[in-house]
Amino acid sequence: MQSYAIIGTGAVGGYYGGCLQRAGFPVHFLLRSDYNLVREKGLTIKSVYGDFTLSCVNAYNDPQKMPQCDVIVVALKSTQNHILAQLLTPLIRENTIILLLQNGLDFEREVAEIFPQAFVMGGLCFICANKIEPGYIRHIDYQAISLAEYARNYQSCGITGRMEAIAADFTKANIEIVLKEDLLQSRWEKLVWNIPYNSLSVILDATTQEMMGDRYSRQLVEEIMQEVAIGAKSCDREINQGFIAKMLSHTEKMKPYLTSMKLDYNFKRPLEIEGILGNALKMAREKKIDLPKISLLYQQLHFLDARNRA
Amino acid sequence: MQSYAIIGTGAVGGYYGGCLQRAGFPVHFLLRSDYNLVREKGLTIKSVYGDFTLSCVNAYNDPQKMPQCDVIVVALKSTQNHILAQLLTPLIRENTIILLLQNGLDFEREVAEIFPQAFVMGGLCFICANKIEPGYIRHIDYQAISLAEYARNYQSCGITGRMEAIAADFTKANIEIVLKEDLLQSRWEKLVWNIPYNSLSVILDATTQEMMGDRYSRQLVEEIMQEVAIGAKSCDREINQGFIAKMLSHTEKMKPYLTSMKLDYNFKRPLEIEGILGNALKMAREKKIDLPKISLLYQQLHFLDARNRA
Numbered sequence: 001m002q003s004y005a006i007i008g009t010g011a012v013g014g015y016y017g018g019c020l021q022r023a024g025f026p027v028h029f030l031l032r033s034d035y036n037l038v039r040e041k042g043l044t045i046k047s048v049y050g051d052f053t054l055s056c057v058n059a060y061n062d063p064q065k066m067p068q069c070d071v072i073v074v075a076l077k078s079t080q081n082h083i084l085a086q087l088l089t090p091l092i093r094e095n096t097i098i099l100l101l102q103n104g105l106d107f108e109r110e111v112a113e114i115f116p117q118a119f120v121m122g123g124l125c126f127i128c129a130n131k132i133e134p135g136y137i138r139h140i141d142y143q144a145i146s147l148a149e150y151a152r153n154y155q156s157c158g159i160t161g162r163m164e165a166i167a168a169d170f171t172k173a174n175i176e177i178v179l180k181e182d183l184l185q186s187r188w189e190k191l192v193w194n195i196p197y198n199s200l201s202v203i204l205d206a207t208t209q210e211m212m213g214d215r216y217s218r219q220l221v222e223e224i225m226q227e228v229a230i231g232a233k234s235c236d237r238e239i240n241q242g243f244i245a246k247m248l249s250h251t252e253k254m255k256p257y258l259t260s261m262k263l264d265y266n267f268k269r270p271l272e273i274e275g276i277l278g279n280a281l282k283m284a285r286e287k288k289i290d291l292p293k294i295s296l297l298y299q300q301l302h303f304l305d306a307r308n309r310a
Numbered sequence: 311m312q313s314y315a316i317i318g319t320g321a322v323g324g325y326y327g328g329c330l331q332r333a334g335f336p337v338h339f340l341l342r343s344d345y346n347l348v349r350e351k352g353l354t355i356k357s358v359y360g361d362f363t364l365s366c367v368n369a370y371n372d373p374q375k376m377p378q379c380d381v382i383v384v385a386l387k388s389t390q391n392h393i394l395a396q397l398l399t400p401l402i403r404e405n406t407i408i409l410l411l412q413n414g415l416d417f418e419r420e421v422a423e424i425f426p427q428a429f430v431m432g433g434l435c436f437i438c439a440n441k442i443e444p445g446y447i448r449h450i451d452y453q454a455i456s457l458a459e460y461a462r463n464y465q466s467c468g469i470t471g472r473m474e475a476i477a478a479d480f481t482k483a484n485i486e487i488v489l490k491e492d493l494l495q496s497r498w499e500k501l502v503w504n505i506p507y508n509s510l511s512v513i514l515d516a517t518t519q520e521m522m523g524d525r526y527s528r529q530l531v532e533e534i535m536q537e538v539a540i541g542a543k544s545c546d547r548e549i550n551q552g553f554i555a556k557m558l559s560h561t562e563k564m565k566p567y568l569t570s571m572k573l574d575y576n577f578k579r580p581l582e583i584e585g586i587l588g589n590a591l592k593m594a595r596e597k598k599i600d601l602p603k604i605s606l607l608y609q610q611l612h613f614l615d616a617r618n619r620a
Binding site: 200203204206210211214216217219220223292293295296297298299300302303304306307 | 510513514516520521524526527529530533602603605606607608609610612613614616617
């Protein structure tokens with residue numbers, strides 16, 4: 001039975017870690033501000049799929065005190081990734097699996113360079129969940145994860161046995177999981193949604209519904225998606241027109257939705273600008289491809305983020 | 311002695327028309343909402359260059375009732391230009407001069423196509439003035455006009471005798487005036503400032519000082535200026551790097567300034583998006599030149615403008 005370390009017990013880490021513990025897996029949670037409360041009272045998850053409480057969890061406020069686990073699940077906001085090297089070092093042994101449940105591009109490569117002895121995976125979470133208060137998570141909708149493994153230079157490494165073992169655990173924990181052969185393809189696909197909607201929700205102070213309801217902003221969303229496809233192409237990944245059309249029509253039918261970046265903005269938290277936009281620009285620029293609209297959004301967001309937290 | 315019709319008696323029309331009347335020229339003002347008040351009480355101009363009141367002005371609320379003047383000064387916001395054909399028709403005779411004191415590109419060509427019997431000029435106003443209340447204008451700073459004449463397809467037509475006659479009148483009225491040989495060059499130059507600062511002041515809700523104080527937005531301003539230069543180049547006009555550097559350093563030294571578009575936005579008036587951005591995009595597109603950043607700003611502004619006035 002694989003053991004799990006959850007690095008960052010917010011909505012994502014708390015929800016998936018909670019599901020794993022409920023299913024009987026040994027789970028160890030790293031916390032910071034919520035440490036005392038969660039150690040005493042455990043975790044409560046109000047979920048559309050059924051509420052549950054874990055009255056006792058293995059809580060830590062220092063990775064040095066955590067046991068070495070088989071799988072390290074990184075569920076921090078990517079704006080914290082500069083402390084990952086320090087946080088994970090005590091937890092890594094030969095063949096540890098590091099699973100990044102984060103938004104954004106190219107973090108798996110960064111982590112794999114720091115920890116060459118580990119296997120690194122990316123999990124793309126399609127979930128609506130918020131931490132309402134310490135130890136209390138509200139899970140509103142969805143919970144599927146797309147899982148893919150990183151290999152040097154983003155070579156596609158197919159479906160590995162390691163991925164299958166994690167999928168078996170997650171399935172046992174009632175988490176929908178889809179295995180993907182090409183991590184970079186999946187990451188770029190997710191940006192097709194994340195870049196336009198996250199950026200414009202903050203810049204225009206708009207819900208997805210407002211953006212889709214105005215002909216100028218709807219057109220703009222689509223043009224930004226086309227630019228993401230150009231970025232993907234610079235990395236030899238293909239985003240086809242059908243995929244873009246599906247994202248648009250899917251979003252049109254969604255309930256009005258505040259993106260994760262807009263929530264971060266409203267709570268004056270740092271925005272995941274580098275992971276979601278900056279790294280896409282960087283990867284394309286390495287191939288001499290300019291993404292002018294995404295670059296402009298990137299600069300607008302940095303201006304707004306700095307002022308928001310001044 | 312030339313007579314003047316002022317079409318649109320806001321801050322710009324009221325200030326320059328008032329200066330001309332004070333200098334002894336026959337001036338006729340077209341008004342709409344302020345008609346009754348101005349007819350009774352005249353115009354008051356509080357100016358950094360000296361206050362003055364015109365207790366009696368020739369005020370009209372219908373262009374049919376106005377005399378045919380030698381020079382028709384159009385000082386409406388360009389968002390009103392769809393009614394220009396109707397407004398000006400009764401005022402035009404052979405060789406009338408139409409002088410557009412408006413922001414934005416390519417309106418002289420539009421007006422010249424409607425009134426081929428007239429001479430059309432563009433005046434680029436460098437003025438800080440607001441209408442505080444009906445018949446009351448506050449002139450804060452600057453007042454220079456750059457004047458150029460339109461010729462078919464924007465051929466440069468040099469300094470004409472008509473321009474010199476107007477310059478003599480304006481000089482007599484204590485208005486600084488500079489004569490320019492190439493209208494299209496002057497219009498594109500003005501967009502170097504107007505496009506980035508007007509757009510971003512609304513989208514980012516920022517003063518010029520805030521934009522210049524953040525490294526991302528400052529860089530963005532400069533990149534947008536470079537894109538304006540690409541637009542100018544598509545029309546065979548050259549914006550050199552020295553000009554861009556001068557605009558940036560000049561703006562850095564300015565007092566924090568709310569642009570005219572931001573003021574329009576704050577007062578929930580329609581924004582001059584088409585004149586300032588849309589026509590630049592259109593002229594470049596006719597030459598198969600794409601301006602992706604300006605196009606994105608254009609769409610963002612349309613979204614914000616529609617919501618602002620919903």
